[in-house]
Amino acid sequence: MITTLVICCMAYDTAFVHVPAGAYRVGQKGHPVNPLRTVHLQAYDIAAHELTNREFAAFVDVTNYVTDAERHRNALVFEPGLKEFRWKEDSTAFWRYPNGLGRGGIEQKMDHPVTTLSYTDIQAYCQWAGVRLPSFEEWEVASRAGARSTYFWGKEAARIGEYANIWHGNDHLQADSSDGYMYTAPVGSFKPNPWGLYDVYGNVFEFCEGHLGKETSVHARGGSWWCSTHACNFFNSVDIGSVHPHASFSNLGFRVVKK
Amino acid sequence: MKRYLLLLALSLPMATMAQDEIPAAGPASIAYHEYRMKESVPPYGLAKVKALITKINDSEETTALNAKDYLGLSLREKFTYHMIHAESYSQNCDIVLPEPDEEKKIFAYLPSVFGDTHWSSRQLDFFQSNRDSVLALIKESANRSKRTGLNYKHALMEMHAVEAIPFLAEFYQRDRKDHDILTLLMLLMKESRYAPFLSSASYTKLYSKESNYFSYLQDNKANEDLIIKRATDFYNSRK
Numbered sequence: 042m043i044t045t046l047v048i049c050c051m052a053y054d055t056a057f058v059h060v061p062a063g064a065y066r067v068g069q070k071g072h073p074v075n076p077l078r079t080v081h082l083q084a085y086d087i088a089a090h091e092l093t094n095r096e097f098a099a100f101v102d103v104t105n106y107v108t109d110a111e112r113h114r115n116a117l118v119f120e121p122g123l124k125e126f127r128w129k130e131d132s133t134a135f136w137r138y139p140n141g142l143g144r145g146g147i148e149q150k151m152d153h154p155v156t157t158l159s160y161t162d163i164q165a166y167c168q169w170a171g172v173r174l175p176s177f178e179e180w181e182v183a184s185r186a187g188a189r190s191t192y193f194w195g196k197e198a199a200r201i202g203e204y205a206n207i208w209h210g211n212d213h214l215q216a217d218s219s220d221g222y223m224y225t226a227p228v229g230s231f232k233p234n235p236w237g238l239y240d241v242y243g244n245v246f247e248f249c250e251g252h253l254g255k256e257t258s259v260h261a262r263g264g265s266w267w268c269s270t271h272a273c274n275f276f277n278s279v280d281i282g283s284v285h286p287h288a289s290f291s292n293l294g295f296r297v298v299k300k
Numbered sequence: 301m302k303r304y305l306l307l308l309a310l311s312l313p314m315a316t317m318a319q320d321e322i323p324a325a326g327p328a329s330i331a332y333h334e335y336r337m338k339e340s341v342p343p344y345g346l347a348k349v350k351a352l353i354t355k356i357n358d359s360e361e362t363t364a365l366n367a368k369d370y371l372g373l374s375l376r377e378k379f380t381y382h383m384i385h386a387e388s389y390s391q392n393c394d395i396v397l398p399e400p401d402e403e404k405k406i407f408a409y410l411p412s413v414f415g416d417t418h419w420s421s422r423q424l425d426f427f428q429s430n431r432d433s434v435l436a437l438i439k440e441s442a443n444r445s446k447r448t449g450l451n452y453k454h455a456l457m458e459m460h461a462v463e464a465i466p467f468l469a470e471f472y473q474r475d476r477k478d479h480d481i482l483t484l485l486m487l488l489m490k491e492s493r494y495a496p497f498l499s500s501a502s503y504t505k506l507y508s509k510e511s512n513y514f515s516y517l518q519d520n521k522a523n524e525d526l527i528i529k530r531a532t533d534f535y536n537s538r539k
Contacts, residue, residue, distance in 0.1 A: 071324040073397040113362065117389055125513055126394045126412065130421055191320045211509045246392050258416050261392045272513040273393040279320075282392030285416040287363070293392060 057086040057299060058183065058237050065182045066189055069279045074253050080178045086299040087175055087183045090228040090239050091154035091247065092166075094147045097136060100166050109159040110135040110289035116157050117290045120144065121216040121223075125272040128290065139291040140224065153225040154245045154294040160259040160286040163248055163295050172297035177251040177281060179298060180262055184241040184278045186234040191277045193234045193241070198270065204231050205243025205276050208269040224291065225266055242276035243268065245294030249281075258283045265292035325398035332403035336411060336480055340449025342383050342441050344376035353385045363387050364420060378426060379437050383451050386413075387420035394418075405516035406479045406523060408506035409487070410457065413450045419458070427459045434459065439467055446474075453484050462488055465535040469528045479519055485531040494534045502526070 062084040070077040100106060110116035116134035118141050123129065133142035139157040147153065158166075167173050175183065186193045194200055201207060206226040210217035217223060222230075229239040241247075246261035253260060260283055264276025275282060284293065325333065352369055356362060364370075364387040373381060396411035412418075427434050434455060442448045448471055456464050465485060472481040489497040490507055497503055502523075506515045517523050 069320060069322060071322040073325065115363075115388065117391075125409070126391055128391060130388060196320055255415075264393070267391075268393060270512065273391075274512075275393045280393070283395055283416055284392040285363075285389045287360075288389035288416065290389070290391060 056088055056090070058089050059086050060084065060179070060183055060236075065178070065185075067178050067181045067185075069191070072279060075177075075181075075279055075281055080182075082178060082182060085175070085179055087179065087238065088296040088298070089233070089237055091245055091294050091296045093152055093228055094136070094155045095151040097155040097158075097166060098151070100169050104165075104169060106162075106165055106169075108135055108157075108162045108289065109287050110157050113287070115289070116141075117288065118144070118157075119213070119224075119267060119291060121213060123213055125213060127213075134291065135289070150225070150227075152227040154228055154240070156225065156245055156291045156294050157289045158293065158295075159289045160248055160284070162289070167297060170297070171300055173300055174248055174250045174295060175298045177249050177260065177262070180247065180249045181278055183236065183238055184234065184263065186236040186238070188235075188278070191279055193278060201242065201270075201276055204234070205240065205264065206231060206266050207243040207264060207276055208267055210269060211271055213267070213269075213272075222266060225294075241278075245292055246275075246282060246290075248293065248295045253281065253283065255283075257286070259286045260284070261293055261295075267292045323400045325400050325402060329400055329402040330398045333398035335478070336402070336450065337413075338447070338449055339413065339451040340383065340441055340445060340447060342376075342380040342437065343444075344380045344437070345374065346380055349373070349377055349380045349384065352381070356385070363389075363417065364422070375430060375433055376437065379430075379434060382419065382423045382426055383449075383455070386417035387423055388418050390414065390416060390418040403479075404519045406482050406486075406519050406527070408483065408511060408515045409513055410450065410453055410480055410483055413454045424458055427455055431459055431461070435461055435464055438464075442471065448478065448481060450480070453480055457484060457487055460488065460491055462492060462535065462538065465531050469532055472524075472528065476524060479524075482524060482527045485527055489531060489534050492534065494530075494537075497530055497534070500530070 062082060064079050064081050067080055068075040068077040114132035116131055117128035118131040118134045119128055131141035134140060134157055136155050136157045138146050184193060190196050202220060206220060206222050208217050209219045226244055231240060233239045234241055241263055243264050244266055246265045247263050248259060248261045260281050262281055268276055352365055356365060390412055394412045438452045442452060468481050468485055502517060505511060505517060
């Protein structure tokens with residue numbers, strides 16, 4: 042048996058992790074939408090953290106951008122007591138009040154990931170900031186940090202609590218703050234993956250570029266604070282979700298890649 | 301400030317670092333999955349409703365029919381509108397993919413309907429406010445098409461339509477193919493907190509803390525008959 046030691050240099054500053062160009066294995070054998078395959082990627086620099094409320098506020102301050110949720114008053118929010126996969130329409134919710142006016146604002150949460158944005162809103166931010174979303178494959182390669190298993194640490198699902206802000210309750214009828222957070226956590230509150238990316242699993246779903254057959258849908262990965270092992274279970278490097286491009290949920294966010 | 305990190309990546313043999321595998325769904329399972337996901341299309345004012353939905357889909361600004369057009373629909377046309385168009389959104393991970401032996405399983409929950417969208421409050425209110433009519437139209441349409449689509453099953457669940465149990469039990473037994481009808485019967489018993497069901501082994505397997513959203517019972521005639529008998533007993537106990 043041959044073990045090959047590959048040494049490469051990865052440059053990063055406090056905000057971005059450099060991923061070298063190369064061939065990478067992604068997907069999972071037997072997975073209906075993310076089959077096992079080799080992809081060839083150009084080098085890219087991906088944010089170590091999910092984009093924060095502070096960063097999005099800077100964009101709005103300059104541009105006066107109005108989000109989909111503000112224009113259409115159709116954001117979907119969560120509160121304990123809802124059945125699995127059920128969310129509430131809340132006309133008062135938008136990124137400054139991710140779960141509606143009555144559930145509090147982000148004043149004390151500027152270092153949390155920004156949420157309650159649609160894919161369309163995120164495109165506007167990226168254009169202004171001169172960044173882009175990662176492709177499915179770029180996101181997956183960065184999240185795996187060299188691993189070929191479902192999780193970047195291996196197969197043991199039980200270790201998720203070390204690395205991710207997720208929902209530990211058996212259902213969503215009762216609040217769960219057992220890991221310190223019911224909704225989002227400040228970015229970087231949990232241990233990073235071996236390449237220095239924080240919150241690749243949990244905290245917020247992260248939008249990616251790419252389509253899975255249906256051009257009208259967009260996709261986000263990595264699971265969120267809402268996701269539990271009982272329902273969803275998407276906090277891994279394999280699963281890919283699907284959402285409407287104008288949908289604004291309080292568990293959907295993003296991380297960026299340098300252009 | 302830029303720093304440089306030396307990354308050591310061990311490229312181990314495939315035997316020790318093989319990507320986890322999951323068994324793939326076979327042709328029969330994929331065919332059953334597609335069958336499960338099919339929605340019923342009501343015939344009532346279908347052309348008119350489809351034309352209105354096209355107008356919505358052409359707009360970047362809304363997913364819902366405006367009040368004037370909506371109020372101009374008859375009850376039957378509103379029924380069609382709600383059954384083929386959802387005005388709100390569903391969660392990113394609210395998707396169910398084909399899985400091995402899907403046709404041999406009776407699941408704890410119904411798969412989500414309408415893909416990226418879900419019924420709005422206005423639409424859910426319509427089902428409750430017009431309960432008897434909605435139930436009658438579902439029966440009429442299902443009998444005509446010989447199919448209770450996923451949208452109809454979701455509507456019955458949203459309405460908590462316990463009164464539909466005899467219809468569902470009889471409908472299932474026509475061809476015993478659509479196991480999600482059995483799922484719906486169990487969900488109606490669960491939501492009603494029907495004691496004999498709550499204390500059953502089936503409930504423990506599907507809805508207890510040991511279960512998850514994707515739990516299932518093995519499909520066999522004994523399980524099918526047991527679910528139908530329990531649901532019928534539940535229905536009769538309410539009289």
